[in-house]
Amino acid sequence: MKKLLPCLTAVLLLGVLPLCAAAAAPEVSAASAIVLESETDTVLYEKDADTPRLIASTTKIMTALVVLEHCALDEPVTVTAAHAAVEGSSMYLQPGERYTVEQLLYGLLLVSGNDAAAALADHCAGSMEGFAALMNEKAAALGLTHTHFANAHGLDADGHYSTARDLAYITAAAMENPDFCTIFAAQSYTRGEQTYVNHNRLLRECEGCIGGKTGYTEAAGRALVSCVEREGMRLICVTLSDPDDWADHAALYDAAFSGYRILRLPEYGWQQLGIISGTAGVARLECVRKAVVVPKAADVRLAVYLPRFVFAPVYSGGRAGTLDVLVDGEPVLSTEILYGETVPTDRSIMLTAWERFRRFWFPLVAQG
Numbered sequence: 001m002k003k004l005l006p007c008l009t010a011v012l013l014l015g016v017l018p019l020c021a022a023a024a025a026p027e028v029s030a031a032s033a034i035v036l037e038s039e040t041d042t043v044l045y046e047k048d049a050d051t052p053r054l055i056a057s058t059t060k061i062m063t064a065l066v067v068l069e070h071c072a073l074d075e076p077v078t079v080t081a082a083h084a085a086v087e088g089s090s091m092y093l094q095p096g097e098r099y100t101v102e103q104l105l106y107g108l109l110l111v112s113g114n115d116a117a118a119a120l121a122d123h124c125a126g127s128m129e130g131f132a133a134l135m136n137e138k139a140a141a142l143g144l145t146h147t148h149f150a151n152a153h154g155l156d157a158d159g160h161y162s163t164a165r166d167l168a169y170i171t172a173a174a175m176e177n178p179d180f181c182t183i184f185a186a187q188s189y190t191r192g193e194q195t196y197v198n199h200n201r202l203l204r205e206c207e208g209c210i211g212g213k214t215g216y217t218e219a220a221g222r223a224l225v226s227c228v229e230r231e232g233m234r235l236i237c238v239t240l241s242d243p244d245d246w247a248d249h250a251a252l253y254d255a256a257f258s259g260y261r262i263l264r265l266p267e268y269g270w271q272q273l274g275i276i277s278g279t280a281g282v283a284r285l286e287c288v289r290k291a292v293v294v295p296k297a298a299d300v301r302l303a304v305y306l307p308r309f310v311f312a313p314v315y316s317g318g319r320a321g322t323l324d325v326l327v328d329g330e331p332v333l334s335t336e337i338l339y340g341e342t343v344p345t346d347r348s349i350m351l352t353a354w355e356r357f358r359r360f361w362f363p364l365v366a367q368g
Contacts, residue, residue, distance in 0.1 A: 026251040030242035031221075032164040035256050038172040038227075038234050042293040044256045049164040052146050053240045056215030057089065057112045058167055058223045059154030064105055064183070065174040066134050067120050073102035073179060075123070083119040088155055088217075090115050091196060099191075102179075106189040109213060110198040117153035128152060139166070142173055156219050164238040171225055171236050175211070184211030184227070202226050206250050210234075228253050233262040233293070263300060264291045265323060265335070270304050273320055278312030278343040285320055289335035292325050301326045306337065312345040 025045050032053060035045040043049075081095040091107030093099070093115040099107075104120050107113040121131035128151055135149040147170075150160035162170075174180045183189075187204065188197045200212035212226035221241035226249050228235050237252050239245045265287045272282035285306075294300045306321035314320075318339045325333040 025255050026248075028239065028242065028248040028252065029244045030164075030239035030248055032238075032240040033242070033248070033252070034164040034168050034238050035252050036165075036168040036172065036236045036238075037260075037262065037293050038168075038175065038236055039262065040289075040291050040293055041172075043165075044235070044260055044293070045252060046165070049238075050146060052161040052163055054156055054160070054217065054220035054223075055154060055162045055167060055240065056156075056217045056220040056223045057114075057154040058213050058215040058225045058238075059149065059152070059160070059162075060108050060112065060117060060215075061167070061174050061213050061225060062135050062138065062149065062170050063117055063120065063131075063152040064109055064180055065170070065177065066131070066138055067101060067105065067124050068177050068179055069138070070124050070134065071101045071120075073100065073105075075101045077101060077104060077119050077123045079115075079119055080122070083115050083122070086114040086118045086153065088114045088153065092194075093119065102183075103189075103191055105179075105183050106186065106191075107196055109183050110186060110189055110196045112199060112214065114153040114155065117151075121152040139170070142169055144169060154215055154217075156217050164240055167225055167238045167240075168236045171227060171238070175227060175234075175236075181211065184213075200226065201246055202228075202249060205246070206253060208253075224249060228257075230257045231261065232264075233257070233260070259296060260293050261296050262291050263294050263325070265289060265302070265325075270306060270337070273306060273339075274309035275314060275343045276309055276311045277345055278314070279346045280343050283310075283314050283320075283343045284340035285337050286340040287323055287335055287337055289323075289333065292333050294325070294327055294332075298327045299329070304337070312343050314339045314343050316340060316342045 032051055033047040034049040036043055077099050079093040079095055079097045084093045084095050089112040091111050091113030104116040107116040121128050125131035125134055131152050132149045139147045144166040147162040147166040148159050150157040199214045202209040202212050208228045208230040210227050210229055215223035222245050223240050224245040225238050237249050239248055275283050303324040316339055319336050320339050321337040323335050323337055324331050
């Protein structure tokens with residue numbers, strides 16, 4: 001017979017957190033901009049973030065991500081005359097030279113080598129058109145609806161565009177790749193007698209910067225994507241058509257980090273849930289949502305709703321209860337609490353429901 005959950009519900013309220021006043025968002029000169037907290041997909045600032053625009057060499061973030069998903073770092077690539085002849089920024093490849101995929105990726109991301117982009121595209125997909133198709137497949141897989149690629153380097157072309165929001169999500173996906181993160185964060189890279197210095201000034205000038213990609217064409221204007229970590233929170237900032245991008249990124253980061261913090265929801269912070277007639281007396285719990293971004297100047301409380309006990313069996317991934325996050329008394333997040341393990345019924349325990357309850361409950365009363 002199906003056992004009913006007890007109706008007794010426990011509510012845990014955590015006290016007011018020590019918070020400070022949030023800073024106002026600065027004015028920026030960008031046509032489009034966004035600040036995204038990547039772990040929780042929380043947007044902390046946006047300005048015309050969904051208008052498709054030319055994105056210049058910030059394209060190369062997607063280029064690197066697609067290459068890393070299709071090629072090994074040590075694969076050799078032979079440079080052709082067509083690769084070396086691509087206009088614009090360059091890592092100065094020469095026809096007949098052999099590079100590894102990894103070396104070309106450093107040239108792609110640090111000095112924005114259009115020649116490196118062409119070589120990688122041909123190596124990965126056989127042609128620029130074939131590689132652009134892979135980029136668009138990846139954009140579709142990420143759920144991006146305002147992005148389309150026509151090439152791997154970002155030179156202006158019909159059908160080549162994205163938005164500030166989509167670029168932030170592309171960067172967040174790329175930052176999940178450890179090899180991408182290593183290259184993205186490098187201040188310089190040396191191959192033989194050639195040293196490539198990262199064009200991203202924020203690596204040297206902005207506290208906590210762990211990567212970025214510049215871009216510029218006359219039609220696109222200045223484009224910049226960057227990523228900064230402080231106080232356990234990772235933010236991605238994108239500006240498009242921004243004549244003052246370095247200053248705007250620094251100001252947006254300072255405002256966001258002074259105004260917000262990430263609250264990590266304890267996976268096992270309510271300890272455990274008591275199990276009656278199980279092979280174990282308790283089951284471990286975990287939260288579906290692991291974190292939430294909250295204003296530093298707010299009154300933040302957590303409300304955990306769980307039964308005092310349940311009857312075995314319980315199954316890993318099954319719903320145990322809910323957790324609500326309240327900011328200044330208003331709910332901003334409700335997430336499920338799940339069983340983190342399976343606890344089968346102990347068939348050797350042949351007790352009545354009352355006896356099972358008594359054996360579970362009275363030891364708790366004695367302890368408490």
